[in-house]
Amino acid sequence: MLKNIPLSAKLVLILACPVLGFLWLASLYIANSYSTLKQMEDTVEASVAAQTVSRLITALQRERGASGVYLGSQGRTMADRLPGMRQATDEALSAVRELAARDSSHIGSVLKGLDELPTTRSQVDTFAITSVESGARFTGHIRSLIGFTHAVERGVQDATLARALGGLNQFIEMKERAGRERT
Numbered sequence: 330m331l332k333n334i335p336l337s338a339k340l341v342l343i344l345a346c347p348v349l350g351f352l353w354l355a356s357l358y359i360a361n362s363y364s365t366l367k368q369m370e371d372t373v374e375a376s377v378a379a380q381t382v383s384r385l386i387t388a389l390q391r392e393r394g395a396s397g398v399y400l401g402s403q404g405r406t407m408a409d410r411l412p413g414m415r416q417a418t419d420e421a422l423s424a425v426r427e428l429a430a431r432d433s434s435h436i437g438s439v440l441k442g443l444d445e446l447p448t449t450r451s452q453v454d455t456f457a458i459t460s461v462e463s464g465a466r467f468t469g470h471i472r473s474l475i476g477f478t479h480a481v482e483r484g485v486q487d488a489t490l491a492r493a494l495g496g497l498n499q500f501i502e503m504k505e506r507a508g509r510e511r512t
Contacts, residue, residue: 372487378436379481379494381428385421386474386501390508392418393467396453400460415450422446435480439473446470468509475501 392414399407422443429436449466452458458466478501482494 368486372485372490375481375485375494376490378428379478379497381421381424382436382474382478382481383497383501385418385425386471386478387504388414388418388421389467389471389474390504393464393471394508396450396463396467397460400453400456400458400463403456418446436477439477442473443470464509468505471505475505 392411395407395411395414399411422440425436426440429440445466449458449463453463475498478494478498482491482498485491485494
């Protein structure tokens with residue numbers, strides 16, 4: 330039966346299996362490489378998000394402390410340093426908002442609570458709230474941001490980065506506990 334098939338057709342049949350096998354293996358390799366690439370991109374995005382949010386948390390912690398001292402001293406202390414701390418918070422907040430605009434992360438819902446920050450600041454400036462109320466508002470914002478960093482940690486596939494983010498989260502929480510104890 331194979332005697333009637335031309336030689337070129339026989340060669341095609343003989344080479345078809347190895348070529349198809351090669352194409353199948355190459356497609357598996359490409360799919361695996363693409364998956365690795367996407368995982369690395371997600372890892373970089375998670376790392377950038379955690380670092381950017383961490384800077385905002387630090388700025389809010391400093392502003393919380395300065396606002397509490399300002400209110401507690403009836404404006405005699407920290408009046409000259411509070412505007413600089415607010416500017417640092419605004420810069421960090423701007424960086425997080427840029428991240429939210431570029432990224433499809435869930436930080437946007439956390440940032441909505443920070444829309445109340447100008448109101449809190451004006452109430453601090455006019456002594457319309459107590460240092461306890463001011464501290465509680467800042468603490469609420471900080472807690473929601475810490476919750477976001479924990480969500481980032483849980484979403485990371487890379488074990489090394491997950492450990493690093495876990496360490497960062499523990500450090501952030503340690504600073505937060507110390508900051509709350511001082512206020």
